[in-house]
Amino acid sequence: MSAWPTEIRLAKDRRTLHIAFEDGASFALAAELLRVESPSAEVQGHDPSQKKTVPGKAEVEIIGVEPVGHYAIKxxxxxxxxxxxxxxxxxRExxxxxxxxxxxxxxxxxxKGLSREPVRRR
Structure with missing residues (x-):
């Protein structure tokens, strides 16, 4: 592991996760990017050919951040x-x-003819 985080903070609007690392690097990660690049098997599949393109997440929000051991967050x-x-x-990547x-x-x-915009229900 190259660097440990020193701060992980969810913005008030829940659409940006701020993360700072001990080496000084810091990033503001959009909830949409985090959602569509989720490391879950549901999104990534079990090999690169199975990766899904997830549409409709332009307005997605993060509603929870939980530690997972000393190596990750859910x-x-x-x-x-x-x-x-x-x-x-x-x-970091x-x-x-x-x-x-x-x-x-x-x-x-x-x-794929898909959109970032969520489907509106009537």
């Missing part, structure tokens, strides 16, 4: 997804590559 989202365990290294991962997500949505 995030719960308002769409009831709560099976991803976010290890410190994975959070998401922070360092957020722009590229977000663009890859947007490209995948576009290629």
């Amino acid at each position: 995030l719960s989202f308002d769409d009831m997804h709560d099976t991803g365990i976010f290890a410190w290294d994975y959070l 998401l922070g360092e590559h957020a722009q590229e991962k977000t663009q890859a997500y947007l490209d995948a949505l576009s290629a």
Whole structure:
């Protein structure tokens, strides 16, 4: 593990997770990115070919942050997804590559004719 977090804080609007590491690196991770890149098998599958493109999460919020041992946190989202365990290294990777991962997500949505916007029920 490259660096341990020194602070993990959920923004008041529940749409950004702030994480700072002992080496001085800090990131503001969007809830949408965390949700669509969840390390859960539901999203990632069991190999790269099974990764799902999750639409409709532009407004998703984080409703829970729970520690998992000394190595990770479990995030719960308002769409009831709560099976991803976010290890410190994975959070660091998401922070360092957020722009590229977000663009890859947007490209995948576009290629599949999907939208970031949630489906509105009438």
